Amino acid sequence: MIGLPRGVRLEPHRDEPLKHEIQGFPQPKQLWVPLVGCTVRSECLVEPGDWIEKGTPLSAPQFAAPVYAPAAGSIKEIRERTLAQKGPTTCVLLIPDWSYEFPERKKPAQGHQEELIAAAAAAGIVDEFDGLPLYKKLKRFRRRGVNLLLGNAIDDDPYVASAVAVLRENPQRVAEGLAAAAKACGAEEWRIAASSRKESKRIHEACPTVEPFPAGERYPARALLKRELYAKGNTTGFIGVQACAAFADFLEKAVPQTETVVTVNGDAVSTPYNVRVPVGTALRELLGFCGGEGTPGACFVGSSITGKQVSDLDTPVTLDTRCLVALKRAPRWKTFPCIGCGSCARACPRGIRPWAVCDQLSRENPDPLRMVNVQHCIACAACSVACPSGIDLVSQMLRAAEFKKGGE
Ligand code: SF4
Ligand code: SF4
Known part of the structure; x- marks a missing residue:
């Protein structure tokens, strides 16, 4: 096995590569905002009939990040819904009024580690790759003594391009958030991990202050890179680039994270896009925006390799919905006995x-x-x-x- 490349090479699934620009999304008429991490009703801070401002906290869970209102509006209903990605989750039906912006708020204190971690918790930021609250990851990295913090821009599923899209849109912002995260967890060094050398070069040209780290193009690139760095004596931690950009936004403008970038792709979609959407948007609306007609044979959220299959297209977007893959037909696998190929x-x-x-x-x-x-x-x-x-x-x-x- 020595000398053979590890991991597996994934073939691109389209002749035309997905564009990396991020599209705006028409403002939805209603949002079912999932209060992820809210385990008891008392952690929900609103009631049906309430009028709320954009950015109002909707939940204050003890062991997760708070969820904020992606728009001003009125709360119509609160009930538990079963989401493919999360299981049973309390969701708030918000009828938005998009004419209101985020009200001015005081910038958070950010002088030392504890203040930065408190800011990450208050911002409601979730890592788009694993769905974990940023503040919890930072605490864990600090405990583990992470010395190299990597911004994760590795879209190693051939259907997904949302991380690279976020990075290309504003590498400086990602770098600022990552630098603050490194300070919060005590990492001496931070870099941005991208899959190919070409992508790394492009990042460096766009933002010379960012030193990218080519992770390789074989799946699972992130885990293989981690293994390689560990062998060289590094303790590494990864934070998604969306979470980094959201952290920079909160530190500068006190704006909590209420939207996410989702790649919508697959053969049931005529125009694949990276779309910036508020949390709570229904997957059906996303599909419709990207030219998905009718009901696809199968839909996956998260990633086509490790993501979850969804049957209910009214399922709302959460902060870790990195990707929606819609296929005309559900994949059917034929299984044969092991041939011992290794x-x-x-x-x-x-x-x-x-x-x-x-x-x-x-x-x-x-x-x-x-x-x-x-x-x-x-x-x-x-x-x-x-x-x-x-x-x-x-x-x-x-x-x-x-x-x-x-x-x-
Ligand atoms: S799923 Fe588990 S066993 Fe399979 S390649 Fe990944 S880490 Fe290895
Ligand atoms: S055929 Fe057997 S040895 Fe080859 S990849 Fe499958 S399980 Fe592994």
Whole structure:
């Protein structure tokens, strides 16, 4: 295996690459704003019938980031809805009045680490790649002693271009947010990770103060880069470039994060775009804007590789809806027996041999000690993508990790 490239090469799915400009979106007539992280009703701060300003906090969850109103307007209804990405979630139906802007607010204190982390918490910022609140990530990075903080601009799913679009739109803003995040978690160095050398060069030309870091073009680029940097003695942390830009906005203008950039793509869409939308916009409206007609055969949110399939197109956009892939037909996989090619092991960034783990799982008395490293699986699905037999390895790995954890 030595000398062979790790990861898996993903083929582009369209002849015409997706444009990297970000489109504005027609203001929706209603928004179902998901109060992500709100576990009890008392954490919801509004009631039906309330009139609220743009940027009013809608929730104050104990263990998550607050959610802010993406527009002024009146609250019509509050109820629990089941979202494919999040499960049962309290959602607020807001009838927006788009004639109001964010009211002026005082800039947050940002002199030292604690103040910056408090600002990240108050801004309601969520990392678009993993859905985690920024303040929690910063605290965790500080605890772990991260020395190199990387702004994540790696769109390593061939359907997605939202991270690169955000970076190209305003690299300086991303750099400012990343520098502040590095200060907050005590990282000595910060860089922006992009997938190709060409993209890295382009970033550096657009913004000479930014030193990009080419991560490579094989999937999963981020995990492979992390592994490489770890071997060189670095402890790294990644923050999505959208979260970085939102942090810079909050520090400068006290504007909380209420919108996100989503790539809408797939063969059921006639004009794929990167679209900036307020949270709570229905996926159906996004599809309609990009020329998606009728009901597609299958829709995925998050990413086409690791994202979730959605059947209800009235599902609202959340801050980590990086991508919406609409396909004319639901993909059908044919599965064949393992041919022992080893591609899954070469693709894995965590040193797991998925074929060997599956072999153990199929035995009457599986031996957890022979499922080496399976507890470190990050569910990137590179093994499943690489497998020529079409075996759904990732779900087997997650099952094996549970099995090993249980010590059975
Ligand atoms: S899903 Fe798990 S086993 Fe498969 S490639 Fe990713 S980390 Fe490795
Ligand atoms: S990639 Fe698929 S066929 Fe090849 S060894 Fe792994 S499980 Fe077997």
